[in-house]
Amino acid sequence: MDDFLVIDRITKSFGTQRAVDDVTLTVGQGEAFSLLGPSGCGKTTLLRMIAGFESPDRGRILLGGQDIAALPPEQRPVNTVFQNYALFPHLSVWENVAFGLRMSRRPKEEIRSGVDRMLELVRLKEHARKRPAQLSGGQRQRVAIARALVNRPQVLLLDEPLAALDLKLRQHMLMELNTIHEQVGTTFIYVTHDQGEAMSLSSRIAVMNAGRVEQVDSPENLYETPRSSFVASFIGDANFFNGVAVELQHEGYVRVMVEGLGSPLVQSNGAVSSNRAMRIMVRPEKISLTLSRPQSGERVNAFPGVVEDVAYFGSHTRYRVRSGEHSVLAQMQRSRFSGGGIDPVRGTEVWMSFHPDEGRVVRLEADA
Ligand SMILES: Nc1ncnc2c1ncn2[C@@H]1O[C@H](COP(=O)(O)OP(=O)(O)O)[C@@H](O)[C@H]1O
Ligand SMILES: [Mg+2]
Structure with a gap:
């Protein structure tokens, strides 16, 4: 340019x-x-x-x-x-x-x-x-x-x-x-x-x-x-999870241990050292909700939770899902829900999952 x-x-x-x-x-x-x-x-x-x-x-x-x-x-x-x-x-x-x-x-x-x-x-x-x-x-x-x-x-x-x-x-x-x-x-x-x-x-x-x-x-x-x-968080909505990098993988992925959520695999975004405090970010629409645990093996990050709130917006529906200490925002188009034809309502036990490509390390403000 x-x-x-x-x-x-x-x-x-x-x-x-x-x-x-x-x-x-x-x-x-x-x-x-x-x-x-x-x-x-x-x-x-x-x-x-x-x-x-x-x-x-x-x-x-x-x-x-x-x-x-x-x-x-x-x-x-x-x-x-x-x-x-x-x-x-x-x-x-x-x-x-x-x-x-x-x-x-x-x-x-x-x-x-x-x-x-x-x-x-x-x-x-x-x-x-x-x-x-x-x-x-x-x-x-x-x-x-x-x-x-x-x-x-x-x-x-x-x-x-x-x-x-x-x-x-x-x-x-x-x-x-x-x-x-x-x-x-x-x-x-x-x-x-x-x-x-x-x-x-x-x-x-x-x-x-x-x-x-x-x-x-x-x-x-x-x-x-x-x-x-x-x-x-200024551009759109985001879920943040603080954790510690436990396993740096080649090809730009890192496994981050997040208290209460296990160790999701996410894009490392240039982060290079393990044993460091990290923050990962997942957009609400990248999180899928299903009634049973997804079967796609190691490359999917999945956590159980309970639906706390549901908000219908016409083109999409938003869910607030609690998993221990974490309150996670998920957003789905109706057609994407694959839980067997019923919509999750408040109190439904669900699985949240996202692909490693949909989660990424962002800079902690303390690093700025
Ligand atoms: N003429 C001025 N005198 C004193 N403070 C000012 C003046 N213009 C802007 N500021 C201050 O500078 C900061 C940036 O203001 P501004 O450029 O108007 O922000 P924005 O347009 O992003 O809202 C603000 O804290 C504002 O109070
Ligand atoms: Mg202005």
């Missing part, structure tokens, strides 16, 4: 608090990239430094090979869409989008064609004469995006742009944003605390925690091979 936008060892403190702590990232030209993390982890601060509204205490930001530190916001080829999209209420949709081009005194014809093209892109042409108050939330957000893209920025920064919309509209806008990104090909940097948004919008995601980047990876890799328990 090319190094279009390079964030190089950026640090920013407010007083004694480090909002952004030694962050290094590279974003490719035309990429849809997300910064994902809980509230307060430094996402907006990082975005504001890219836009030029804040200056870093240390580190460099390069765009197309050029250090942009000295450029004021209006001279950076970067535009931002904020959560509260702050449209001009007294101007029409068309004039809201035209505003930036008018300010930079572009020729009339260029303004006309530029605004029309943008309104077509966000599918608001027939609403061009309306005022923002006459639009729905999703339409207003699309005006804000058109207004930010009309100046043809090289990078579009979007800071929680869908947070004010209700669920259905948000899901719809996610699809729209994907289409808009495909059509304009501009580099998008999308900030959100919502893992679903980040996963559906971006080719790569930087997961942030307390000012630092924990992992930068594709949505698939973050879900399937999280490196830390923070990433594993």
Whole structure:
């Protein structure tokens, strides 16, 4: 991947608090990239430094090979869409989008064609004469995006742009944003605390925690091979079991003794020494529930337990299963249940099992 936008060892403190702590990232030209993390982890601060509204205490930001530190916001080829999209209420949709081009005194014809093209892109042409108050939330957000893209920025920064919309509209806008990104090909940097948004919008995601980047990876890799328990629990749901590595096997597997669960075999994920404290992670949907013990021999990890809670979600059902000290979350599609046609209810004795490939060692936070 090319190094279009390079964030190089950026640090920013407010007083004694480090909002952004030694962050290094590279974003490719035309990429849809997300910064994902809980509230307060430094996402907006990082975005504001890219836009030029804040200056870093240390580190460099390069765009197309050029250090942009000295450029004021209006001279950076970067535009931002904020959560509260702050449209001009007294101007029409068309004039809201035209505003930036008018300010930079572009020729009339260029303004006309530029605004029309943008309104077509966000599918608001027939609403061009309306005022923002006459639009729905999703339409207003699309005006804000058109207004930010009309100046043809090289990078579009979007800071929680869908947070004010209700669920259905948000899901719809996610699809729209994907289409808009495909059509304009501009580099998008999308900030959100919502893992679903980040996963559906971006080719790569930087997961942030307390000012630092924990992992930068594709949505698939973050879900399937999280490196830390923070990433594993922020992206989807996860069961964690603490244990001690008892037998390191070649081909990347390790047997981990977990008090009360025996010694499951899991992917070692680069862990190299035995007799060490380890944490393993298994996604709920990777755990199968059966009424009898699975027969597939040594390569399956299986433990008995008792169903404590059942929650039906339509497309799947979730079970909380107790096994001694452990409370395990399992999730199954109805059709996957192979226990002889009856659904486990509260109190049912079941077997939980997962394949060694579906369990993996994650970093203990103490190792971080
Ligand atoms: N202008 C500021 N003055 C003081 N503290 C700030 C300022 N901006 C952000 N912070 C602090 O820096 C941390 C990161 O904030 P922010 O970047 O807004 O996080 P996020 O966008 O991930 O929610 C927070 O603890 C926040 O309180
Ligand atoms: Mg923020």
